Amino acid sequence: METQERQHANQKKQVYSSFGKLNEIKKYMAYMEWYKGHSKTMGIGYYDSYKNKGNTYDNDAEGLKNKLSRYWQDTVEEVERKPQEEEAAMRTGFLFAGTNCRRMIEPLHIADHYKGGKKDYIKERPRHFVLLERWFNEDEEKKKAEREKKERENPQLRSESKPNSKAKNVASSLNDDSCFWAHVEEALILCNKQASNPNIEFEQYVLNNLEKFAVTPDIFLAQSSYMQWWNEYKKRVGNDYSSPLAKVMKRHTYTKYAEGVSVLADI
Incomplete structure (x- = not known):
């Protein structure tokens, strides 16, 4: 004892x-x-x-x-x-x-x-x-x-409405996937290698995160690596290229993301 x-x-x-x-x-x-x-x-x-x-x-x-x-x-x-x-x-x-x-x-x-x-x-x-x-x-x-x-x-319990707290608090959040920026960096590297080929896999990854409010609005800041990727990417794929993520970016629907508004609403 x-x-x-x-x-x-x-x-x-x-x-x-x-x-x-x-x-x-x-x-x-x-x-x-x-x-x-x-x-x-x-x-x-x-x-x-x-x-x-x-x-x-x-x-x-x-x-x-x-x-x-x-x-x-x-x-x-x-x-x-x-x-x-x-x-x-x-x-x-x-x-x-x-x-x-x-x-x-x-x-x-x-x-x-x-x-x-x-x-x-x-x-x-x-x-x-x-x-x-x-x-x-x-x-x-x-x-x-x-x-x-x-x-x-x-x-x-299943039928009770459940408010989307992630949307409400997205402005002060951190990225759910702590490797998000590694995916961005790899997309940048790939963008410089592949001339006009769309990076569908990365586009879908970003869309999935936006849909779940799983990334911080900081990714849309003008000097961010993500926006650097997008600016380079749209040159590569051309102005006529259309995809769900391209629509979000071209229409600037992401500007209300920090307020908890879905960027996918107008797609």
Whole structure:
């Protein structure tokens, strides 16, 4: 009993220590939120501001990116070392913070990757980001199964109107897919290789994200890499080219996206 009590006390101590570190990390995330907002007021998203590194704020963001990434790398490794039951409990407690950090910080890793002249980021993606995303998806599937079970037991829940909170909050959101900018960079590379061939796969990827309000309105800022892709792409495919995404871009229906208005409404 004494050994068990000692082990229990050590576990509680570790939990308190872990949450203490997490609270410290949240301070870094608060600065990153400020950095994201500041970059937007400068007419450029934080991804491209960081990639260009034109001011001291970008250098500050680099230091915080490294601290945050190291923290989550260590945390993921710690979770993996736990017995399965403890691992699941710890994973749940840290998953929300880990997901927010992944969505905020991984784009900066992507920016460094492509700024250095590399490609195929996803093949070299840091393992802690891969696992944080996998655990998040598993948790979402579990919640979905539980929700569907309740709806089967109480069909009224299924018919109740559910407001689209993602549309309402899209202006302050982060990209659901933390690898969004890697897809943009690959599309840019492909655009420079293929003369007039449409990139249907990437177009559909963007449309799917817009339909679900899964990307931030910052992608439409004039100096963003996405708009750089579009400006180059429309030259390549020509003025007569028509597709659902081309209509969104040519008609500028995306200008109301930040207000939660679907860009697909007029297609």
